[in-house]
Structures are given as structure tokens and as C-alpha cells.
């Protein structure tokens with residue numbers, strides 16, 4: 285999976301030229317980079333700049349998108365694994381957001397989370413109870429008779445799922461996360477935002493840059509982009525009825541393939557001489 289990023293130097297060139305803030309996509313080439321854990325991307329853009337870009341997202345948004353890309357690429361085991369991780373990390377986000385409603389201190393929340401951080405069954409238990417407490421109804425979960433054994437056989441027993449199985453599983457998890465996230469945002473908008481800011485990539489990346497500035501005395505310039513993922517805390521696809529990210533996993537696959545097209549064209553540019 286590659287992320288569409290932006291180059292800080294290209295951005296500054298554009299700003300210094302006094303051109304408008306709306307870019308048509310041709311004046312600034314879009315650099316692509318492989319996904320990583322820290323959210324800091326060293327961008328090598330088509331104009332030869334080397335700059336840094338950070339993403340304003342959170343782990344489960346990226347993990348779910350990673351799973352969708354794995355389906356597109358035909359790696360269905362990897363898709364199920366990433367989609368499962370997205371769900372588990374979403375449960376973590378949900379729990380921390382609900383805790384933020386009664387505890388203002390994220391350090392205490394992180395500390396108490398550590399007690400369950402390596403046991404997903406405990407996390408699931410906490411999620412079910414806190415969800416019930418907050419919304420007086422049971423959360424949507426994986427089906428115990430079908431989806432849970434399926435996931436276990438993929439993750440623990442080496443089962444290789446078909447595309448249909450991976451797509452169906454992706455749809456179930458997407459519903460589980462999205463319905464819960466919409467509930468969460470409606471009832472706890474401020475806590476959701478604060479938890480996102482605290483545990484998202486951006487805060488850690490900015491702290492890292494501040495540390496480098498302190499250690500080296502060199503000012504760190506970087507761009508920041510929000511990757512428009514299917515599961516999206518800040519700019520959810522439920523907000524705008526015309527949002528291009530609508531639909532089930534099948535529709536998202538079509539959309540991901542479409543987004544890959546311009547990159548294919550770019551790569552072909554240097555190739556014709558070989559014929």
C-alpha cells in the first residue's frame with residue numbers, strides 16, 4: 285500500500301510564487317511512500333526534493349485501508365489479519381475515548397491500558413461493557429459461530445481465504461467499526477477529537493521533530509496531510525452524502541484501483557524507449 289503524500293518544498297515553491305492555495309495536481313507532483321509505523325515520511329518527490337511529511341491519521345484508519353489494499357492485491361490472509369488489527373485498535377480507541385470522558389489525564393489512561401494491552405480478550409470485554417454503559421445497547425461484534433472461527437483459522441491455523449471470504453469479513457468489520465464510531469462521535473465529539481489528537485500519528489511526529497530541533501538546533505520543516513481513508517475519525521464519509529468513499533468493500537476496491545491509475549501512467553512515462 286502506498287500513501288499519496290505532499291512535498292513540503294513543492295508546497296513552499298507554490299506559496300512563494302504567490303499562486304492560489306488550490307492546486308490542480310499538475311504543478312505539484314504527488315509523492316508516494318510505503319506505510320510505516322511512526323507516521324513520518326521522507327518524501328522523494330518527482331522534482332528532486334527530499335522533504336518530510338507527516339500524516340494526520342490514527343493507526344486503525346491506516347490498518348483498515350491496508351487490509352483493503354491487500355484484498356486488491358490478492359493477499360487475502362494478510363487482508364484478514366490487517367482488518368482484524370484495525371478492529372482491535374479501534375476497540376482500544378473507543379475504550380480510551382470513553383475513559384477520557386471521566387478522566388482528563390491521558391497518562392493515566394495509557395497506564396491503565398497497559399494492564400490489558402497484550403490481551404485482546406480482555407480488551408474485547410472492556411469494549412462490550414463500556415459500549416453498553418455508554419449507549420444502553422450491545423455493540424455489533426463478529427458472529428461467534430461463523431466469523432470468529434473463520435478469523436481464528438486464518439490467523440492461527442494458516443487457512444488461506446478466498447477473495448469472497450476476505451470481502452465478507454471486511455464488510456463485517458467495517459460495519460462494526462463504522463457504526464460504533466458514528467455513535468461515539470455523536471455522543472462524545474470532544475473526547476473523540478481529543479483522543480484522536482493524543483494517540484494519532486501527528487502528535488508523536490511533531491514531538492519527534494521538536495526533539496530533533498532541540499538536539500540539533502536546526503529548524504524542522506514538514507508538511508502534514510490527512511489520508512482520506514474509508515474509516516475516518518475526523519472527516520467521516522457519513523458527513524457528506526456525495527463523499528466518494530461511499531459503499532461496501534466491493535465499491536472501495538473499485539475506488540482503490542481507480543486511484544492507482546495515474547501512478548501507472550507516471551511509471552510508463554520513462555519506459556517507451558525499451559521497445
Ligand SMILES: [Zn+2]
Nearest residue numbers: 291294329333
Ligand atoms: Zn517537491
